[in-house]
Amino acid sequence: MNESKIPYKIYLSEEEMPTTWYNMRADMKIKPAPLLNPGTGQPVTLDELSAIFCRELGKQELDNDTREFPIPQEILDFYKMYRPSPLVRAYCLEKKLDTPAHIYYKFEGNNTSGSHKLNSAIAQAYYAKQQDLKGVTTETGAGQWGTALSMACAYLGLDCQVYMVKISYEQKPFRREVMRTYGAAVTPSPSNTTAVGRKILEEFPGTNGSLGCAISEAVEAAVSQEGYRYVLGSVLNQVLLHQSIIGQETYAACKKYDIKPDVIIGCAGGGSNLGGLISPFMGEKLRGEADYDFIAVEPASCPSFTRGTFAYDFCDTGHVTPLAKMYTLGSDFIPSANHAGGLRYHGMSPVLSELYDEGYMRAVSYEQTSVFAAAEEFARVEGILPAPESSHAIRCAVDEALKCKETGEEKNIIFGLTGTGYFDLYAYQQFNDGTMSDYIPSDEEIEKYKANLPKI
Secondary structure, eight states: OOGGGSOSEEOOOGGGSOOEEEOGGGGOSSOOOOOBOTTTOSBOOHHHHHTTSOHHHHHHHHOSSOOEEEOOHHHHHHHTTTOSOOEEEOHHHHHHHTOSSEEEEEEOOOSTTOBTTHHHHHHHHHHHHHTTOSEEEEEESSSHHHHHHHHHHHHHTOEEEEEEEHHHHHHOHHHHHHHHHTTOEEEEESOSSSHHHHHHHHHSTTOOOOHHHHHHHHHHHHHTSTTEEEOOSSSSHHHHHHHHHHHHHHHHHHHHTTOOOSEEEEEOSSSHHHHHHHHHHHHHHHTTSOOOEEEEEEETTSOHHHHOEEEEEESSTTSOSOEEEEEESOTTOOOOTTOOSSOOOSSOOHHHHHHHHTTSSEEEEEOHHHHHHHHHHHHHHHSOOBOHHHHHHHHHHHHHHHHHHHHTOOOEEEEEEOBBOTTOHHHHHHHHHTOOOOOOOOHHHHHHHHTTSOOO
16 A cells, blocks of 8 residues: 555544454464363363352353454443554654654553553453442552553442552552542552461562562452452453454554554563454464564563463462463562563463464563663654553564664564553653663572472
8 A cells, every 4th residue: 555645543433443352262273271270280160260250251261262252332332432542653753763664553542541451451340240249359560450440440330459569559659549549449469458468478578569469469359258259451361352452453454554564563461462462463373364473572570481481380479379371480480679660470371372382473572771762762753651561562663673774674563552651750760860770580580480380
């Protein structure tokens, strides 16, 4: 297509919005390994999952065969408040880099939560409401997921209890206050409010927390209160399913303007936005209909893909959740306190882990000072202050575009800009003041946690 006819922002109409979620597992020849009950070592059943999750979400979690799930009308109506989100051509960034590459980003920050997390938050809250529950519990790292869930619960009249990673709770008070404004109770994790929290504090006094710690506390809080269930913002199959709305909109926008992506990039912490963005494109690759270069980008301080082990592991630090086969650093791994963004999870989505293990995608990692340098460059030319998490994808997209400059290739590069950075100014201050440092775990440290993996 004539490049001059591609608008700066590509929007779909409401009528062009997807009405189904796409399940990548249906097209995978090798399915993700099943979740295991840690007590029996056997695949978890729907009844076992339903003690923790909403029953309908448990069904979605275990369904490897249904390709499309109709999106309930009430969720579609909620989506229309902020969707479809734009696919933006980064003309200014291209000019700054002097690259022949065409760079696009799918911008998910156009809602009050400031990130893509709302796509799954409203779905999980909806199914909790349909089950006549009183409320839900969850964890949050940088705070985007907790913010999104608090919004969804406020909309549907559900109680919301959030366990926020302690270091983020302290560094991002305004994100915490947005959650409280929407009615959520926010507790720094690990805390003294749960048995597992007290145990973690005893074993690791002075710890800054991790998503694994917060998950343990949120699960305990859910199972110890009648009428509550636990919901999760990433990693799980059900979350990638809901986030497929991102990729399906991106796919439709590309078809509308005859754009054939060559490289598709997403930051990777647990895998929700990466899995959502690549889903329909990966479906084509799995079916042999097209080929794409998929890149997962993670922090060098928490390198699950690039330095982790593909093995069964607990999804949480307190070992109260089912076992998942995934790329993992070990459930006891706690990222360094100088880690400025989210992406703090020790493991990775079982779906994406299987695809990565089979070679359908590749992964890279970056130090955070390099990531923030790319974030500031992007902010100065594209006018959006990006979240630290999304900035990992920006760093990779810039590097891929510079490779095109060297080779003269006119590749189409798409990355996910999954959130804004307006609550991350403490981290930006560190970078601007020159006090931000890079931490990369040693081989000895990673081997130490690897040795504690469950013997499955």
